[in-house]
Amino acid sequence: MKYTFSTLTFSLLLLLPFTFVVQPLRAQQLYRPEQELGELFEQVQLQHVFPDSKTFPDAVPLAPPAQILEAYRQQQNQPGFSLEAFVKAYFLLPSQPETGFTSDTSLSVTQHIERLWPVLTREPGADGGSLIPLPKKYIVPGGRFREIYYWDSFFTMLGLQASGETELIQSMVDNFTHLINTVGHIPNGNRTYYLSRSQPPFYALMLRVLAQQKGREVLKTYAPALRKEYDFWMDGADQLSAANPTHRRVVRLPDGSILNRYWDDAPEPRPESYREDVELAQESGRNPEEVYRHIRAAAESGWDFSSRWFADAQNLSTIHTTDIIPVDLNALLYHVELTLQEMAVLNGNRKEAREFERRAKARRDALLTYTWSEEAGFFYDYDFVKGTTTNIPSLAAVFPLYFSMVNRRQADAVAQKLEEDFLHAGGLVSTLHRTGQQWDAPNGWAPLQWMSIQALRNYRHDRLADTVARRWVTLNEAVFHNTGKLMEKYNVVDMGLQAGGGEYPNQDGFGWTNGVLLKLLSLDPQLLETETLELETQH
Structure with a gap:
């Protein structure tokens, strides 16, 4: 059967209430361009068909991916074959929605932003491509960033709060809650190629903004979701030992303290930066999987990229993110633990409240022990492999x-x-x-x-x-x-x-x-x- 964009999109939309809301969301139910398009995906990215590597992963297939891949295999060696023309025939390329918006510099910057909120607002639903559907409205950053982003959204909410857009804040919090309950964590953004990583854990701070608008009792509603997010970051902590001191995002230090690092489960080139990652791995002369893991972990940090993650403080090729315990990440998780403590108090669970108070205190003590430099009078990230601070100054030091x-x-x-x-x-x-x-x-x-x-x-x-x-x-x-x-x-x-x-x-x-x-x-x-x-x- 030949699929058109409209019938494919309609079919997907019919499935949404069952696939993405009632049942847990599973990766195999979603379009994964880097997996389903095989060598076609690889060639489009490596041959630099589009100036921006994010374009193709965001494109919507106009037929089932397996059918497109088979067509590519049949046509690629024919005389006059054009990879660019093939892609444009089989995919709907991403574009900015027509809004009719034009900037007016005679307005105040406040008026300009108030006019921008509707332009940056996206409606719920799927697009038939790599976009993970969300149940409610949300704000996108703008430009090439056509989807929601995790830590960006907290800072966006600050402006929505100033604008009195409480219900839009509520919708965005509910979208992130939906992701926690279906994916198991909040991914980097609502694209399938972001599923293997998260971003700095600002969800608890978003709940604080919502509580400022709707009252402290609202925290009780979101306690189960915040606990699930916390469990995602702490996965494997109970199994750490001196012989096995690391697992995913948790690290056991020599004194038994447990702190966190950034991580990504997929040691592969990022689909949205495929060519750049392949070229970097080749130039570095290092094990490609090792480079990809560090690159992706840095993407989870939101600081992609920074001297914070470089062994020589200068060159991306020396990146070693997963060796580093970041100051900002652990300060954020300290706040998550304090928020879980407060939620437990609100729910009348004194035992759980004491446990999270203990965890928060232990994290604070460990963070001060390992990342504070008395000599410099500053906080630095900690390289647990070398057993010393990185001594690379950054604004991550303000988080404590x-x-x-x-x-x-x-x-x-x-x-x-x-x-x-x-x-x-x-x-x-x-x-x-x-x-x-x-x-x-x-x-x-x-x-x-x-x-x-x-x-x-x-x-x-x-x-x-x-x-x-x-x-x-x-x-x-x-x-x-x-x-x-x-x-x-x-x-x-x-x-x-x-x-x-x-x-x-x-x-x-x-x-x-x-x-x-x-x-x-x-x-x-x-x-x-x-x-x-x-x-x-x-x-």
């Missing part, structure tokens, strides 16, 4: 302050280093290394500005927090009025240049930039009234 895990002396030392080394004309730089990677200097990112500002406020470093917020807001506004865009990331060192680095061009839209900017302005409207800054680059 964000969750109030440290004493005043430690907080003061971190604040001093931020002001002396990280602060520039447009805000805080992500790391102090220039590697050409997007999560290194000279780039600044909205989520890290927010975490840093709030971390500083927790310890009454309000002057520095105000400075960071003012510089970041001013940079965002200046770029908007010059270009009509809010960007994924910014060059905070030279405000006349665009941010660069990474595997794709700087994207506009942009979910978490909109969210953080709107939240900062809602907390202090006077930030936009500051017309001048010290624009000279410091340090």
Whole structure:
């Protein structure tokens, strides 16, 4: 039977209530382009048919994948065969929905963001391709990112909160809850090629935002889902020993403490960056599976890519992410444990509350033991293979302050280093290394500005927090009025240049930039009234 796009899509939609809602979602029920298209997928990616490697995994097949693969095998050696033409005949390529939206730089940046929310909102359902259907509306970041992203969504929710969009926050929380209950965790994004990994665990923080809007009792509703997510991150912890100190995302340290690392179950090239990963593995001269695992683990971190994960602090080819216990991940999981404790109290389960209080305290003690450098007065990621901190400075160091895990002396030392080394004309730089990677200097990112500002406020470093917020807001506004865009990331060192680095061009839209900017302005409207800054680059 010949399938058309419309009949295929309709057939899939008919199946959705049973396949994806009532029954647990199983990977084999979903379209996996990298698996089902075999050598066709490999050739499209390696031959660079599309400038962006994410294009083909997001394309929707217009016939059953097995039928397309068979057609490719029959046609590929025929005279005049064009791989690009074949793909365009058998797949619907992704495109941005027609919204009729145009930026108006005569509007305030707040008005611009309010107008953008509907543009970035997607309706529930499937597309017949690699998109994992969700039951409710959600916000996408924008640009090439046509699906929901895990940690992005928390920062987007901050802006939705400022806009009074409580029901959209509720819908997004419910979508993530749905993923936990069907997939078993929150994947990197709602694409099948993201299923083998997650992203920084911000779900508990999303629940805090929802509780601020609807009351603390709402936490009780989501306790089972948060526990499932926690169990995903802690899988195998009970089986660790001195002889077998690691399993997936958990690591047992020499003193018996258990902390977490980033991980991905598939030691293969990422489908959405297939050619880039194959080329990197070849250039590195290392075991390809080892490289792929570290690359994917870094993608789970959200910091893809950064000197944080490089053995030499400079070159992606030396990446060793799974050897590293990250400061930010473990601070986030500390908050998950405290939230589970609070949920247990709300549910009247004192025994469970005491257990999660114990786990949180043990994690805090271990994090301070292994990642705090007394000499530097700063938090560093810990290389458990070498048994030492990485000594690569990054804004991950603010996460323990964000969750109030440290004493005043430690907080003061971190604040001093931020002001002396990280602060520039447009805000805080992500790391102090220039590697050409997007999560290194000279780039600044909205989520890290927010975490840093709030971390500083927790310890009454309000002057520095105000400075960071003012510089970041001013940079965002200046770029908007010059270009009509809010960007994924910014060059905070030279405000006349665009941010660069990474595997794709700087994207506009942009979910978490909109969210953080709107939240900062809602907390202090006077930030936009500051017309001048010290624009000279410091340090």
